[in-house]
Amino acid sequence: MPEQDISLNNPLDEASEGSLIRRVCSGEHAAFYELIRPYERRVYAAAFAITHNDADAEDVAQEAMLKAFKNLRQFRAESRFSTWLIQITVNEARMRRRKEHAHLVEPMVDSQDAEGNYVPRDFADWREIPSETLERKEIREKLAEALASLGEIYREVFVLRDMQHLSIEETAKALGISTASVKTRLLRARLMLRDLLAPGLGGAWSTRLNFAKGTKPW
Amino acid sequence: MVVNCERVWQEISNYLEGDIDENLRTAMDAHFARCNRCKSVLEGTRNVVQLYGDERMIDVPLGFSYRLQRRLEENAQPSRRGFLGWMVAATAAAMVVGGFEIARSSAFRRPDLRSQHAHPARGVPPEMMVVVSTAGKLFHASGCPFILDKTHVRTIAAREALNEGYAPCVRCMKKYLQADLDPGQATRS
Numbered sequence: 327m328p329e330q331d332i333s334l335n336n337p338l339d340e341a342s343e344g345s346l347i348r349r350v351c352s353g354e355h356a357a358f359y360e361l362i363r364p365y366e367r368r369v370y371a372a373a374f375a376i377t378h379n380d381a382d383a384e385d386v387a388q389e390a391m392l393k394a395f396k397n398l399r400q401f402r403a404e405s406r407f408s409t410w411l412i413q414i415t416v417n418e419a420r421m422r423r424r425k426e427h428a429h430l431v432e433p434m435v436d437s438q439d440a441e442g443n444y445v446p447r448d449f450a451d452w453r454e455i456p457s458e459t460l461e462r463k464e465i466r467e468k469l470a471e472a473l474a475s476l477g478e479i480y481r482e483v484f485v486l487r488d489m490q491h492l493s494i495e496e497t498a499k500a501l502g503i504s505t506a507s508v509k510t511r512l513l514r515a516r517l518m519l520r521d522l523l524a525p526g527l528g529g530a531w532s533t534r535l536n537f538a539k540g541t542k543p544w
Numbered sequence: 545m546v547v548n549c550e551r552v553w554q555e556i557s558n559y560l561e562g563d564i565d566e567n568l569r570t571a572m573d574a575h576f577a578r579c580n581r582c583k584s585v586l587e588g589t590r591n592v593v594q595l596y597g598d599e600r601m602i603d604v605p606l607g608f609s610y611r612l613q614r615r616l617e618e619n620a621q622p623s624r625r626g627f628l629g630w631m632v633a634a635t636a637a638a639m640v641v642g643g644f645e646i647a648r649s650s651a652f653r654r655p656d657l658r659s660q661h662a663h664p665a666r667g668v669p670p671e672m673m674v675v676v677s678t679a680g681k682l683f684h685a686s687g688c689p690f691i692l693d694k695t696h697v698r699t700i701a702a703r704e705a706l707n708e709g710y711a712p713c714v715r716c717m718k719k720y721l722q723a724d725l726d727p728g729q730a731t732r733s
Binding site for chain 2: 358359363366367368370371380384387388391392395443444445446459460461466469470473484488489490491494509512513516517519520523524
């Protein structure tokens with residue numbers, strides 16, 4: 327018996343996903359929760375990146391899952407199910423935001439793409455920050471605050487690409503923008519976050535952190 | 545190829561993505577070896593990507609999964625084309641409006657509960673009137689001493705309270721929670 331080709335992109339998962347989708351479409355609704363369960367957190371995070379509010383993000387995530395369920399027959403396997411699901415979430419979150427902020431003048435998306443190149447402001451030396459740092463709630467909150475302070479077009483791209491690990495192409499598809507825009511916004515988002523976090527992670531916050539060897543990790 | 549600092553900053557993201565050609569990568573590596581400022585930008589940006597990429601940075605509210613399942617149970621009906629679809633939708637809507645039992649008979653599966661405190665209040669009569677407060681997270685029997693803010697309360701049906709995300713008070717709703725966990729026990733008490 328020939329060996330199964332395992333070099334493909336996680337074929338077992340995709341096959342299982344395809345099988346679950348077929349089961350849901352043939353009336354086995356119970357399979358839908360199995361299908362979306364791995365993506366619950368991603369969907370919530372995508373909704374939060376846009377709505378910027380816990381309650382709205384949860385509602386949007388639920389609505390998006392319901393829409394995915396109701397329109398599952400329209401899903402075409404040329405894109406990944408997760409990308410399709412995130413795309414629905416992004417659209418739902420944007421609709422919610424427009425509805426709730428209709429009285430505000432929404433800035434033109436293109437004009438938010440600042441002209442010229444971004445120049446880093448802080449050149450403090452960072453060494454590798456151990457992931458254990460994230461066990462500290464205060465650090466997670468600081469990171470969340472910094473992310474929240476980014477302009478929306480940068481936050482959306484950063485969340486999908488760097489937090490949800492979608493590819494550049496999937497991020498572009500989910501947001502309905504070009505891959506060139508994704509790359510430009512991603513660069514800015516990363517550099518802005520670095521500038522925002524450098525003073526804290528390099529100094530002020532670290533003085534309150536006690537590490538085993540008594541030395542700062544950066 | 546020689547690159548200056550500005551060029552390095554504009555390419556730093558692509559560098560981390562591995563999305564640059566070999567000549568540029570070599571030139572940037574050479575630049576990093578002699579420019580501490582750009583090396584600092586590189587290390588900082590890499591840290592940003594690594595920290596935010598950690599699973600712990602996605603913080604989902606407590607009870608999110610449960611509320612999602614309940615919403616699916618209560619609302620999800622597959623779309624159908626034509627008259628049959630409308631009939632299915634209308635029947636489903638009637639079932640949702642008409643009875644709390646839809647949630648129990650739904651095909652969606654819930655995971656086994658780990659604690660009585662996580663109990664979804666299936667034993668609470670759906671039409672029983674309960675009290676909720678704007679600031680609270682629980683619904684109560686009228687007069688329960690554990691109502692969070694008695695100045696801003698509403699009296700609504702239990703099924704409405706559940707739909708709005710309120711959970712049963714484990715003190716005043718105790719008998720219904722126990723009844724659902726052990727129907728025999730409720731009959732005996």
